[in-house]
Amino acid sequence: MPGGRLTQQDRQRIADGLVKGLTYTEIAGLLDRPISTVTREVARNGGPGGYRAGQAQRATQSRARRGRPAPPSPHVEDEAEPGRDAAAVRDVEERFTGVVAATGLSRMTARVLTCLYLTDSGSLTAAELVRRLRVSPASVSKAVGELEQQHLIRRERDPRRRRDRYVIDADVWFRGWTASAGQNLVLADLAREAARVLGVTTPAGMRLQDIGDFFRHVSQAMIEAAEQWSRDYAARKRRDS
Template sequence: MTGPTPPARDEAAVARFVERFALILTDAGWPRMPSRIFASLLASDDGTRTAADLATHLQISPAAVSGGVRYLTDIGLATKERSPGARRDHYRVRDDLWFETLMRREQQISRWVQSVKEGIQAVGPTTPAGHRLELTRDFFEFLQTELPTLVANWQRPSPP
């Protein structure tokens, strides 16, 4: 006995999602092309696309693809892969992307805490800037404390 047939992929709806999600990322401060490329990778069934696929799906130039994927690989949100014997690179987002990103963020937060502590000493802890930096340090330290619990509570979804 087989289960229900999954609905057919609606490419027009997928394209609308990619553009809407990219706009949300852009509103949050991401550059426009990396936002569109990232959304396109997320929406692909296997999480991968070649540069040519990205250019076609997003109707952008190869140069725009190159710059966008460079940005995404530099910040660790996509990887560049090539199969043995293949001539084209594939760009991929991992299924556990957000978990891995959060784990890297934990290391960054430690550096931020240390830097802010230095800033507090530089501006003086009793100054208005010192107070603001102490609040910043307190927030980052709160994140450091809570992240392990958050990660422990995360239940990774099973692959479909």
């Protein structure tokens, strides 16, 4: 029943929904459950790409036999900020991490990005990330390397502490978006070159020409949208100052 423990049938419906590409909201609606129930269930049992109903059921039964709750999910803050609901913050963190991981980032990288998003300062050192996420320095180092490579965070030197700080802000997303547009342009040019090599009148050549045209169109639209946002954002900041 709604609000009770998930059954084997519930878990199978979650697994089927994930395979069909349904959102957490849609799956929760099918089960008549809160969205947080579905996101927590998926997050603690392999994530969107690794969730299996049978494994999740056996893991839950094993935890019940041991007589202790599932290990708590490491969360962004050791304690909620004053005025914030700690449970609600953890729920948002789990859901945010799941959505970010679904874009193709590894789970650890998604957790680091979520941590920066949900931290008021939007800026943390590697040591602070290790402490907040309760993971190894090597895990954080690998994650921030991936995020830097995709221009999703930037690095600043903290002169007072002589340590690097990892920062996320509006400019970071602008740079990440334009970098992605640039990668699409590279792919577009390569596809067009391949079409010429294979012959633009051959089936493979025509297919590659279409791919090149598509990615060039998309990248140009992305760049125009980013530039328009940058102008609007700057204007809004001037009005607010």
